[in-house]
Amino acid sequence: MDWITHEEDVWFEFRGNSPHQLVPGRFYRGTVDGYADFGVFVDLAPNVTGLLHRSELDKRLESLTWEPGDDVFVQVKNVRDNGNIDLGWSIRQGENEFRGARIHDPDGEADNQPVESDKSEQTATIKTKPVSGKRRHVGEKSEPKSAAAETQSVETEVVEAEPETEETTADDESRAPTASDVVGNLEEETEEAEAESEQETEEAEAESEQETEEAEAEEAELPERVSLGIIGDHVGDHVTVEGTISSVRQTGGPTVFELRDESGVVDCAAFVEAGVRAYPEVNVDDNVRIVGEVERRRGELQIETEDLTVLEGEESEAVEQRLADALSDEARPDAIAPLADHEPVAAVGASLLDAAEAIRRAVLESRPIVVRHTATADGYVAGAAIERAVLPLIREEHPRDDAEYHYFTRRPLDEAVYGMDAATNDVTRMLEDRDRHDEKLPLVLFLGAGSTTESLDGLGLLGVYGAERVVLDAAPADEEVAGETDVLVNPAREGADARDLSVGALAATLSVAVNADVRDDVSHLPAVTYWENCPQQYLDLAADHGFDADRVRELREAVALEAYYQSYQDKRELIADLLFDADEGLAGHVSEQFRIKVEDEVETAEANLEARDVHGVTAVVLDSDAFSHRFDFPPTALLVDELHRRNRDGDRFVTVAFGTDELYLRATGDLDFRTLVESAAAKAPAAGLGAAGIREGRIEFLTGAREEALDAVLAAVAEQF
Incomplete structure (x- = not known):
């Protein structure tokens, strides 16, 4: 047979168990597994799933009518070394559009054998049911029926009548109805109606009782409730989880609910049809119970939602209490451990604990953190210190690869005043994220900014919408600012002289309170923030971690130069490379540019x-x-x-x-x-x-x-x- 030379006209039924057993170029029958923003996942066999990327489609992803479980035909374009399968679109989506079908059974004797189909032998049968005999009285509304139900009713409800004869017809026509006939008919119809009503009531009560029993039985049969912290031990199991909805994302396929409980966070995917919101009544901050199967997709844990229930009353309160207890225990650090002995830092120990708790709680509650700092070397170093501490916590808390960009943002300010322009920008973004993506309102952290009366209007605008505000500044803060912040860290308010304290040194201490694991990473940062008169203890600390005076100077100058260009951007990766990368080449190169530009400008100015x-x-x-x-x-x-x-x-x-x-x-x-x-x-x-x-x-x-x-x-x- 010449089918081997015409595999583009034949579809295959794959009976293997490894992606590497597939043959690129062949067409296979698969089953729709689910949607993502970038395409459709198709199962070719158990544990063998490929991606049909949206770029391979001949139509928009949103216009596909496939649902999970539907049979589709796709072409295997490529099988990568890591087992990922790239699929291509097939214009043929029906068996009769191919010349034939073959079995691809790499380990069996059926390989290359035709696929036997018994569809042609199947016949459709129509089941009929007797007519109930119920009649609809004047004024009674009929229940609406679907088109299918109406068709079935027309096809199956047939009334059998006795054949009429000429004799009976003549008798009926010749005899006029009497009054007793009319009364008798009315009494008969009334009795029938009462009997029918009583029967309907009994049927409704029985149906309601049955539904209640089924619901109770279903609830009693719920899978075991597990905490999200150990969900990885239940891959493949059906489980019950309870928690609070942190966010809702509508993809081109399923609706993804991010669920948080006292031990962790997981994504729960619920599918109605492509791009359609599942459980539209569920909102962010709702306490819910979800039943579903734990799966691992592309390396990330996910629950395929089978049922989602919004909890109320005592059940909801129990979830809230578990979360509150866990947050209190987990969010607040035990104590502040300063990087070095420095009196103004020690003076704000209590408020640093409050600030650290606020940051850690925001991470645990899936609230975004927005850091506002000045576009200076001191400001960028302070922001990078907090970033270094928070990002690992976000990665640990959220399974999504892009979570650290979603939940943490630095937005540099041209000056230390948080004016209405910056505040309007922040409020516009957070309200848009809330309305479009069901995001929670953020915690806004100010480093060396927002502590003077000139910032009151901006801080007040954030407060109107309930965004949490934490201000940290080494310079004296104005008294009025305390009333517009949730946490204010300021040595002057504690009576300390902080003239030799930089914002970066204070922020580095806060970063260690947020995440003690970054202590060694940030120990050199305080020295980087001083252009002159750096306290000796910070110079010694930097030297102990391998940063001598020249290296510290290079870092400061390099960050100062990069802080100027694209000053409104956080430049996250570049700043991290400068401050934390062991390669000295980058900092040395950038600091050389700094010195050249500064010397040229100073020479002209001094003249x-x-x-x-x-x-x-x-x-x-x-x-x-x-x-x-x-x-x-x-x-x-x-x-x-x-x-x-x-x-x-x-x-x-x-x-x-x-x-x-x-x-x-x-x-x-x-x-x-x-x-x-x-x-x-x-x-x-x-x-x-x-x-x-x-x-x-x-x-x-x-x-x-x-x-x-x-x-x-x-x-x-x-x-x-």
């Missing part, structure tokens, strides 16, 4: 510094519009920092870089910046002076009053000194 003496205060002033590249590295804030470090002389010294409508101020002495701006505004009321950034030392003014604004600021500085 154009204007020195002024204001009531005994020495000031050097740079017109940053005229003598710096405003839209290239380094930014003005970093440039004025470098100029101040290199040129300061004495305790009464300030460096000012002023541009079109803003200036940056650095001073060797202590200044009350907000009071200084108020004083300057009083001296030049037409200049529109305002404190735009307390942490950055940035003051805004009107473009037409540049000189008046500068003179007023310098005079206010002299008054404070």
Whole structure:
């Protein structure tokens, strides 16, 4: 026979048990297993499943009408070394569209034998049932029937009547009905109706009682309830699980409910039809019971949902109590173990515990964590420290490969003020995620940002929607901020002097409280955040972990350069490579670019510094519009920092870089910046002076009053000194 040379016209029934027994190029009959966003999984044999990628389809994935269990025909395109099977689309989706069918039995004698089909021998039979004899009275509504039911009713309900004769017809026509006949007929019909009603009532009661008994029996026969922490021990078993719905995702195939209990999280897939929401009455935060089979798909555990019930009353309360007890035990660390002995860090031990508990609880409750930090070396290092601690917890808690990107986000800020622009961005995203993806509202963690009154409006907007807010700052926080935060970590509020504490050093300590396993990973980070005057204990700590002074400097400069470019991006992988990768080549390369760019800019700036003496205060002033590249590295804030470090002389010294409508101020002495701006505004009321950034030392003014604004600021500085 020439079927061997025409395998494209023949479909095969696979009876093997390994993907590597398949023959690429052949067409096989398979069974739809389920849908994913990227295609359809098709079972060719038990434990042999391939992927028909959406790119292989001749139509949109969403338009497929296949359901799990449907027979389909596919072509094996490729079998990879790891056993993954790439399937192709077959335009033939019926047996009669192929020339024939063969058995592919790699280990048996039936290999290459024709597939015997007995479908042609099957005959359809129609079963009839007697007519009930029930009649519908005037005003009684008939129950709606499906099309199939109506067809069956028409085909099967046949009334047999006695044949009429001419004699009986004539008698009936000749005799007129009497009153007694009418009364008798009415009484007969009434009796029949009452009997029929009584029978229907009895049938309904019996049916209800049967349903109750079946429900009780079904409940009694529920599979054993297991905790999600040991679900991996029950692959292939039917189980009962209880917990809270953390999120709901609608894929192109099943609806995926992420379920959390006191011991873990698992995805539960429920299928109605492709792209259709299963159990639409179930929402995030509902306490539920799910019955299904535990499976492992592409290396991840999943429960194929057979039944999902929303719990109420005592059953729901029991689930909530189990979760609450477990969260309390698991979320709060036992104690703070500082990276080094540092008084301002020790002063905030209790609030650091509160912050660590809030972060860990968010992970356990499947709430996203959004980190807001400044786009500076200190800010990026602080954010990376928290990221290093939280991501392993998310990976451990959530089986999805992309969970760490889904539940943790860093969003750098151009400045330390959390204004309405940033807050509106965050609120818009979180509400969209809530409405479209049933996501919980996030915990927003501020590192070196959001601790001054200028951020109150933004913090308040988050609070309106119930997002949790945790603020951590080394610089003194304004008192009003405490009322708009859930946790505030600030040494100044504990009476500690934190002038030698960086945000990165404080955040690194918090990261170890969140996840003690990262202690060695982050021990060098505090030293990286200091441009000068780094406490010796942090330098020693970095050296103990293999980071000498030159290596620390390279890391700081490299992060500072990368923080500037695409400052609104977290650059997660790049920053992690710089700070945690043992290869020194990357940091050395980037830090060299930093030094070249800074030296070029400083050289130009120093040649154009204007020195002024204001009531005994020495000031050097740079017109940053005229003598710096405003839209290239380094930014003005970093440039004025470098100029101040290199040129300061004495305790009464300030460096000012002023541009079109803003200036940056650095001073060797202590200044009350907000009071200084108020004083300057009083001296030049037409200049529109305002404190735009307390942490950055940035003051805004009107473009037409540049000189008046500068003179007023310098005079206010002299008054404070």
